[in-house]
Amino acid sequence: MTLYRILYCSRSELADSPAAGAEEIRQILAKSRANNARDDITGGLFFSNQCFAQVLEGPAEKVEETFERIQCDMRHRDVTVLEAGPIATRDFPAWSMAFTGSTDASAFGQAVLSAAFSGQTQAGDKLLDILRSVVVREDEWLANEAA
Amino acid sequence: MGAGMLDEMRVEPPGDAPRPMPSDDAHLADHLQAALNGVPAAIFTFDQSLNLIFANDRVTTLLGAAPEQLAECSTVFDLLAACKGLDYVTAQRVGGAVLAATASNEPRHPPIALSPGDAKTAFNLQISKSGSDHWMVLFEDVTARRAAESEAIPQTLRDPLTGLPNRKHLNDRIADVVATVIGRTQVWMILVDLDRFKTVNDTLGHPIGDAVLKIVGRRLTSAMRDSDEVARLGGDEFALLIRGRPEPEAVATVARRLIDVLGRPYLIEGHLIHIGASLGIASSQDISEHDHLFKNADLALYAAKKAGRNTFSFFDPAMEARAHKRRAMEIDLRKAIALRQFELHYQPQIDLDLNTITGFEALVRWRHPEHGLVPPNDFIPLAEEIGLIVAIGEWVLREACRDAVHWPESISVAVNVSPCQFENAAALVTSIEKALKASGLPGNRLEVEITESVLLRKESAVLSALHAMRALGVRIAMDDFGTGYSSLSQLSSFPFDKIKIDRSFVTSKGDCKDQNAIVRAITALGISLGMATIAEGVETSEELARIRANGCTSVQGYHFSRPLPIEQVDGLIAGFAARHPIATPQAA
Ligand SMILES: Cc1cc2nc3c(=O)[nH]c(=O)nc-3n(C[C@H](O)[C@H](O)[C@H](O)COP(=O)(O)O)c2cc1C
Numbered sequence: 001m002t003l004y005r006i007l008y009c010s011r012s013e014l015a016d017s018p019a020a021g022a023e024e025i026r027q028i029l030a031k032s033r034a035n036n037a038r039d040d041i042t043g044g045l046f047f048s049n050q051c052f053a054q055v056l057e058g059p060a061e062k063v064e065e066t067f068e069r070i071q072c073d074m075r076h077r078d079v080t081v082l083e084a085g086p087i088a089t090r091d092f093p094a095w096s097m098a099f100t101g102s103t104d105a106s107a108f109g110q111a112v113l114s115a116a117f118s119g120q121t122q123a124g125d126k127l128l129d130i131l132r133s134v135v136v137r138e139d140e141w142l143a144n145e146a147a
Numbered sequence: 148m149g150a151g152m153l154d155e156m157r158v159e160p161p162g163d164a165p166r167p168m169p170s171d172d173a174h175l176a177d178h179l180q181a182a183l184n185g186v187p188a189a190i191f192t193f194d195q196s197l198n199l200i201f202a203n204d205r206v207t208t209l210l211g212a213a214p215e216q217l218a219e220c221s222t223v224f225d226l227l228a229a230c231k232g233l234d235y236v237t238a239q240r241v242g243g244a245v246l247a248a249t250a251s252n253e254p255r256h257p258p259i260a261l262s263p264g265d266a267k268t269a270f271n272l273q274i275s276k277s278g279s280d281h282w283m284v285l286f287e288d289v290t291a292r293r294a295a296e297s298e299a300i301p302q303t304l305r306d307p308l309t310g311l312p313n314r315k316h317l318n319d320r321i322a323d324v325v326a327t328v329i330g331r332t333q334v335w336m337i338l339v340d341l342d343r344f345k346t347v348n349d350t351l352g353h354p355i356g357d358a359v360l361k362i363v364g365r366r367l368t369s370a371m372r373d374s375d376e377v378a379r380l381g382g383d384e385f386a387l388l389i390r391g392r393p394e395p396e397a398v399a400t401v402a403r404r405l406i407d408v409l410g411r412p413y414l415i416e417g418h419l420i421h422i423g424a425s426l427g428i429a430s431s432q433d434i435s436e437h438d439h440l441f442k443n444a445d446l447a448l449y450a451a452k453k454a455g456r457n458t459f460s461f462f463d464p465a466m467e468a469r470a471h472k473r474r475a476m477e478i479d480l481r482k483a484i485a486l487r488q489f490e491l492h493y494q495p496q497i498d499l500d501l502n503t504i505t506g507f508e509a510l511v512r513w514r515h516p517e518h519g520l521v522p523p524n525d526f527i528p529l530a531e532e533i534g535l536i537v538a539i540g541e542w543v544l545r546e547a548c549r550d551a552v553h554w555p556e557s558i559s560v561a562v563n564v565s566p567c568q569f570e571n572a573a574a575l576v577t578s579i580e581k582a583l584k585a586s587g588l589p590g591n592r593l594e595v596e597i598t599e600s601v602l603l604r605k606e607s608a609v610l611s612a613l614h615a616m617r618a619l620g621v622r623i624a625m626d627d628f629g630t631g632y633s634s635l636s637q638l639s640s641f642p643f644d645k646i647k648i649d650r651s652f653v654t655s656k657g658d659c660k661d662q663n664a665i666v667r668a669i670t671a672l673g674i675s676l677g678m679a680t681i682a683e684g685v686e687t688s689e690e691l692a693r694i695r696a697n698g699c700t701s702v703q704g705y706h707f708s709r710p711l712p713i714e715q716v717d718g719l720i721a722g723f724a725a726r727h728p729i730a731t732p733q734a735a
Binding site: 004006064072074077078079081084 | 362365366408411412414415419
């Protein structure tokens with residue numbers, strides 16, 4: 001079985017209101033985790049300034065299936081693949097979908113995402129670094145947004 | 148909410164009629180309630196002031212209103228707000244329709260948009276009167292029926308690859324719809340044609356191409372509502388039928404969404420594939436016969452592709468006129484080949500240092516019996532589109548070689564070759580070989596001008612054809628240099644003999660600082676790559692001085708001569724030195 005990884009970013013079409021947006025992200029994460037656990041997929045999702053970046057890793061066939069489902073999702077658009085190919089080991093073995101979000105407009109994440117959309121080659125590596133270093137502040141972030 | 152509400156629905160019999168036994172009454176109420184709960188639709192009733200009277204269990208199971216919340220609802224609006232299964236916009240629209248119905252005292256069947264998060268459920272909505280001042284709203288879940296309807300399409304009306312309905316089925320549907328709705332309501336057709344799909348098939352093979360088509364079918368289906376039809380017409384063409392009567396702006400929104408979704412990357416067996424889609428849109432309002440819907444959508448699709456692909460166009464009656472003109476031109480063009488209505492005009496290429504004519508570029512003209520001389524831009528694109536360019540191109544090669552063989556040996560002839568002629572690259576080489584042989588022109592006096600789009604396809608057949616031409620002694624020039632998008636990498640993919648600097652860098656605009664820098668850079672590039680450079684479109688002495696000051700010593704343009712008919716070429720060659728005295732040599 002070949003392990004495969006894909007890294008992409010996209011623009012969010014989620015509700016502008018932070019509370020509603022956070023609720024929608026909660027739904028995406030719940031669905032993702034259930035599906036990914038079933039499909040032996042792991043990875044990380046990053047959300048900042050109405051942009052997503054996501055890494056998916058797992059059996060090649062399952063990654064393709066999942067990626068295609070995500071492609072059909074109208075909750076985001078302008079999907080740009082930064083990297084896709086076989087890998088030796090997983091970066092997120094323990095996470096069916098790790099998550100980190102940021103609303104800080106000046107955040108590092110924004111710089112990375114804008115670089116990613118403009119096609120700078122190191123953007124993929126930087127994003128992976130961020131995603132790898134995710135200390136999951138998810139609950140904290142979602143709570144803040146909802147407040 | 149429970150039996151209490153239903154109590155109010157009992158119809159009081161007239162005073163003097165025998166009252167039914169109370170036990171029967173209660174029994175009837177239970178019975179009615181059970182019956183209403185059994186109806187596969189969410190139903191609620193209310194009075195003229197929008198006070199809620201009754202809601203059946205399906206309001207909970209279908210629309211997601213929690214029973215305890217439902218018990219608290221006193222108006223229709225409370226109820227809609229409690230329906231978690233309806234998104235905000237849909238709930239608002241239903242509320243609006245209820246208000247409109249009660250205000251106008253007319254039943255309604257508004258088409259309702261589905262919640263975007265849940266495109267898989269399809270509802271039918273009815274707002275009707277139930278009694279003199281009572282109203283009823285009925286949400287029928289038609290998801291299963293729609294699915295069954297689409298299941299029911301027989302295999303013969305389906306495309307075997309994608310499982311989608313085929314062209315025949317769509318035609319039947321359009322005929323049905325158009326027969327019943329002309330003048331009253333509207334259907335929209337969107338024709339979808341994939342861009343760059345052929346490349347996928349050519350480079351990755353048909354199995355991958357087929358996998359792409361299957362996914363395209365799925366993406367289209369998931370991006371549309373269940374009430375819309377999605378069909379595959381064959382090849383990489385799909386068609387969508389949108390019913391109801393959305394405004395053009397709403398259809399445009401759908402079109403943008405489709406272009407987005409189809410343009411997203413495809414990951415198939417480890418290949419990351421990028422294709423795009425062009426869309427043509429037509430409405431049944433513009434037609435009287437059903438097959439015109441296809442025809443109009445097709446014209447709109449043609450316009451979208453012309454407009455640069457990855458875009459959509461709405462049909463517009465002017466397109467018909469243009470298509471008509473195009474067809475007439477096509478017929479004329481086919482005749483022109485048979486009747487030899489083409490002629491070549493020659494524009495000299497001048498070496499500034501030697502002050503001599505080093506060659507002529509052959510430019511094809513069409514002498515149309517009614518329209519006179521037609522410039523290439525007005526017919527070459529059409530000739531390329533319909534494949535006539537190959538025959539025209541062969542004629543140009545033969546004729547140019549035949550003319551050039553009579554010129555002094557130091558003068559060569561340059562011929563433009565269209566990217567389409569490279570589609571059969573081996574045949575192109577053969578026709579060059581024949582043209583040289585038949586005329587007796589040595590290969591080194593023929594120059595072939597190609598644009599970089601020839602190389603964009605990165606086909607080995609193209610490169611080997613270029614090398615084969617080289618082997619005949621023919622020189623290869625890169626035309627329109629600087630106007631494409633990956634020029635530098637193209638330059639390294641083949642050892643060109645010459646670079647033609649595009650006229651856009653030559654024609655003086657403003658202070659010309661940028662243009663000068665570009666001319667200087669291209670000239671330097673040519674020197675270091677061992678390629679000659681020539682500037683095209685030099686029209687004034689000021690432009691000539693500029694080009695020269697930036698290091699380019701070979702030029703072509705109106706400043707020296709417009710393209711001339713063959714009869715005038717000999718005279719030009721003879722008189723050239725006399726009309727242009729030797730220029731003072733540039734300071735080293
Ligand atoms: C940014 C983004 C990331 C997503 N990530 C995943 C994911 O990792 N796994 C997954 O199964 N679905 C993911 N989804 C949801 C899918 O698009 C789709 O809704 C879901 O897979 C459908 O699952 P179902 O067919 O089981 O209902 C994501 C959606 C978005 C917008």
